[in-house]
Amino acid sequence: MIPLVLDDAAVFPPGNLPLAEAVVAHRRHRESWYADLVGPLVVPAAALAALAGSGPLDVAVVVPDAEGAAAALDAAPDGIRIVGLEVTDASVAGLRAAIGEPAGVTVHVEIPRDDRRDAVIADLAGTSYLAKLRTGGVRADLYPDEAELAATVQALVAAGVPFKATAGLHHALRNTDPDTGFEQHGFLNLLAATDARDAEAMAAVLAERAAAPDVPSTSLLRSIGTCSITEPIDELTALGLLELAR
Template structure:
């Protein structure tokens, strides 16, 4: 059984780096996840907008809609095409994750996403638009998306920067998700790249205790993190909704290793 604290925590981003699963394999694997004992841990399959073009033939006359979250890397200009495609595909559109082009101001972003028919996660830029955009999202029902890593070291925000972003979202009353670079439960140094990587449980603690967010993001002691996670209340997940992972098995295994989930069921 998956505890409520972890329900829907792991969005299935198998098609994105470093996993890069072919779309047919990702769909098949997601169907397996949906039927597994750990199904409640797994959120929708995350796909980039261009992948919708290939879904029609792949899904065919599917009986059960495929739960998807669609990323719009080109920004709100891609929204009409995504909404039109979702109407004719056997999918359950759970969320839209929309990037903010450099030239787009805060008011333009809000106006552009007003036509969305699913919850919108607005990817918050790492520039002076961050605070105004979070303030503008307050009370709209839209959510924030923070990038926490990537293929270069500079794409990983420091503990101080990420803590400030999390606290700003919480102060504005805007729930958030995170994506990229969250390959492990705990803060770590990647042995191949040397990148300092955030842990998804560290983010969960920061969301639950924003007054100590920076310290929680820096913690690497698994026993200490697990003990604090066990004492979190539901408010943490109301703030930190999910994170994208290209491997569902890795967080499942690490949560079990920390004693936060069962090790498996028949």
């Protein structure tokens, strides 16, 4: 079993599955042979009210800031359990003031791709909060190249900060998207990079596309957000990293 959870981001681009359909599909995933690899359903804060009557259901909620995090915790309908918060733009100090360290809730703070990066990582070190990396998106400039991503991963590893990664991780291995031409990171490459000795070695692992890298048994990369659960499961099975339960 790989040391990685697949957070179900089916309602986000490019999947864009309608919320009601995403809930039904998520329940199927949670009842499948690969259920241990399936994390919560990830939803925007604006979708919380629409989940009324859909419980019991574990969700992670994407919020813009510390105030949004506090509001989301107060807005969960009956039967909807918030097990994660993914905060786009907030300081660690601001989050502590707004929500503290809520029991049973994993809080991810997005790492900016600018000169604030190292300070945010330093603030996260030694707290219960985790980091969140964006590794792609709907435009080519939203994809950090392997050198940039390696530098961020090295900083997280050096600080001992666990993290999740999301956006653009559509395949297990590094690839070029045939429709957009975007260079996409592989989630197995990223997982393996956390075990490399330095940023240069990490970048080399991230760039490898010919063969599956050696996957560590433990990693600071705890989960990835994916708009498809079945595609990574199928690829991991084809690579011999998962055994199909029969």
